[in-house]
Amino acid sequence: MQQLKARDGGAGARVAAFTLLAHVLAAAAAALVLFWCIHFRGGLALRSHDKQLIFNAHPVLMLLGLVVVAAEAILCYRSLPWATPQLVSRDARKKAHLALHAVGLALGGLGIYAVFKFHVEAGIPNLYSLHSWIGITTISLYALHWLTAFLTFFFPGAAPATRRSAVPWHALLGLLIFALAVGNAQLGFLEKLTFLQGPPVRLAKYGAEALLVNFTALVVLLLGVAVVLATANVDSTRYTAM
Amino acid sequence: MQQLKARDGGAGARVAAFTLLAHVLAAAAAALVLFWCIHFRGGLALRSHDKQLIFNAHPVLMLLGLVVVAAEAILCYRSLPWATPQLVSRDARKKAHLALHAVGLALGGLGIYAVFKFHVEAGIPNLYSLHSWIGITTISLYALHWLTAFLTFFFPGAAPATRRSAVPWHALLGLLIFALAVGNAQLGFLEKLTFLQGPPVRLAKYGAEALLVNFTALVVLLLGVAVVLATANVDSTRYTAM
Numbered sequence: 001m002q003q004l005k006a007r008d009g010g011a012g013a014r015v016a017a018f019t020l021l022a023h024v025l026a027a028a029a030a031a032l033v034l035f036w037c038i039h040f041r042g043g044l045a046l047r048s049h050d051k052q053l054i055f056n057a058h059p060v061l062m063l064l065g066l067v068v069v070a071a072e073a074i075l076c077y078r079s080l081p082w083a084t085p086q087l088v089s090r091d092a093r094k095k096a097h098l099a100l101h102a103v104g105l106a107l108g109g110l111g112i113y114a115v116f117k118f119h120v121e122a123g124i125p126n127l128y129s130l131h132s133w134i135g136i137t138t139i140s141l142y143a144l145h146w147l148t149a150f151l152t153f154f155f156p157g158a159a160p161a162t163r164r165s166a167v168p169w170h171a172l173l174g175l176l177i178f179a180l181a182v183g184n185a186q187l188g189f190l191e192k193l194t195f196l197q198g199p200p201v202r203l204a205k206y207g208a209e210a211l212l213v214n215f216t217a218l219v220v221l222l223l224g225v226a227v228v229l230a231t232a233n234v235d236s237t238r239y240t241a242m
Numbered sequence: 243m244q245q246l247k248a249r250d251g252g253a254g255a256r257v258a259a260f261t262l263l264a265h266v267l268a269a270a271a272a273a274l275v276l277f278w279c280i281h282f283r284g285g286l287a288l289r290s291h292d293k294q295l296i297f298n299a300h301p302v303l304m305l306l307g308l309v310v311v312a313a314e315a316i317l318c319y320r321s322l323p324w325a326t327p328q329l330v331s332r333d334a335r336k337k338a339h340l341a342l343h344a345v346g347l348a349l350g351g352l353g354i355y356a357v358f359k360f361h362v363e364a365g366i367p368n369l370y371s372l373h374s375w376i377g378i379t380t381i382s383l384y385a386l387h388w389l390t391a392f393l394t395f396f397f398p399g400a401a402p403a404t405r406r407s408a409v410p411w412h413a414l415l416g417l418l419i420f421a422l423a424v425g426n427a428q429l430g431f432l433e434k435l436t437f438l439q440g441p442p443v444r445l446a447k448y449g450a451e452a453l454l455v456n457f458t459a460l461v462v463l464l465l466g467v468a469v470v471l472a473t474a475n476v477d478s479t480r481y482t483a484m
Contacts, residue, residue: 128447168476183425190372205370232412
């Protein structure tokens with residue numbers, strides 16, 4: 001640990017600060033998306049005569065699953081080693097990382113189900129938008145990544161040399177998939193708001209709801225940046241060029 | 243160099259492959275956005291009675307500047323050292339990196355000018371959408387990042403120790419700004435296509451133009467992923483945990 005700290009060149013404070021910021025932003029994002037769907041859009045349901053309520057389950061479940069819980073899953077494994085290594089064993093963190101990502105994936109899967117159900121019951125075509133294309137790709141990659149990691153690092157587990165070379169790829173590809181989820185949440189917020197600003201709703205372009213949705217999206221974007229900055233490897237010893 | 247290669251553990255082939263892929267995707271993205279604006283949208287202009295032609299300059303200039311030229315600027319500095327270090331000196335690469343980013347920034351600035359000009363002349367409100375908010379933030383960060391790097395690494399240049407600790411942050415924050423540009427291009431494509439699919443144009447949801455725009459966006463997204471994978475530090479020696 002001492003050796004790791006020395007190599008990391010005082011990165012502990014940076015990691016702790018961005019981890020704390022990420023927790024705050026994750027809580028804020030969850031609260032904002034719930035407030036939007038309940039206060040402005042009338043609530044959410046998986047079964048209802050008001051089909052809009054079925055749609056509303058989609059942004060809430062996707063954001064909670066693939067962004068908020070996923071962020072916590074990433075942070076609980078990647079940041080704790082530096083911040084408070086003595087409090088939680090690596091094995092416990094690894095199991096929490098795996099379990100939280102499973103919860104994120106399940107919530108995301110339910111969120112996808114909600115939007116397909118809404119489209120079918122409201123007679124709207126499926127899978128024509130960029131948001132839907134990237135979304136299906138992202139959740140598929142998320143599931144594949146989880147399964148590959150389960151087999152490699154948990155059960156049955158690959159040989160130590162394979163694990164050692166796989167772990168930085170696992171971290172990099174995992175962050176890329178998380179970035180896709182954060183980016184696709186932006187697409188979802190923009191798409192929904194653009195629909196609402198057109199006929200028949202014609203929501204005001206600078207109104208309270210429009211500002212709320214845009215600010216929620218920005219909180220989600222900042223959460224993504226905070227998670228990257230809390231987990232990125234900033235190692236000046238790698239560079240010979242300046 | 244030998245030392246760097248040894249530490250990098252055969253990353254040369256990975257870097258070369260993703261760099262080549264990125265070049266191909268950058269050329270494809272440029273061709274696709276031009277084809278879309280010229281063939282489907284009637285061309286582009288900075289002055290015209292047809293205000294849509296002024297709009298069309300926006301996606302072309304933004305994509306060429308903040309994504310295509312920016313990608314080439316990143317690749318020419320980060321990837322060449324491993325791929326063909328003997329062909330181009332570090333000083334030449336550094337100047338090309340700086341100059342290409344200046345060109346990217348100038349094209350991006352002109353693209354922002356085009357969309358404001360379109361809004362003003364067509365009587366459309368400015369800066370209400372998530373795409374515009376993230377766009378203004380991204381180009382401001384891009385300009386600030388360029389200026390800071392110019393002062394730190396080029397003229398007058400900071401002390402060697404400062405440069406050494408600044409360079410991994412320059413690389414990480416630069417890639418984050420590039421990711422914002424790639425993500426915001428996705429928002430732009432989705433927003434424009436959603437407008438076109440509503441009244442009065444009512445473009446077909448699965449028609450040729452809709453598919454072209456979505457595929458162009460996906461090529462841009464893959465370009466972003468390829469640039470990250472060509473430049474990311476995948477260093478298994480950093481990890482003690484598996």
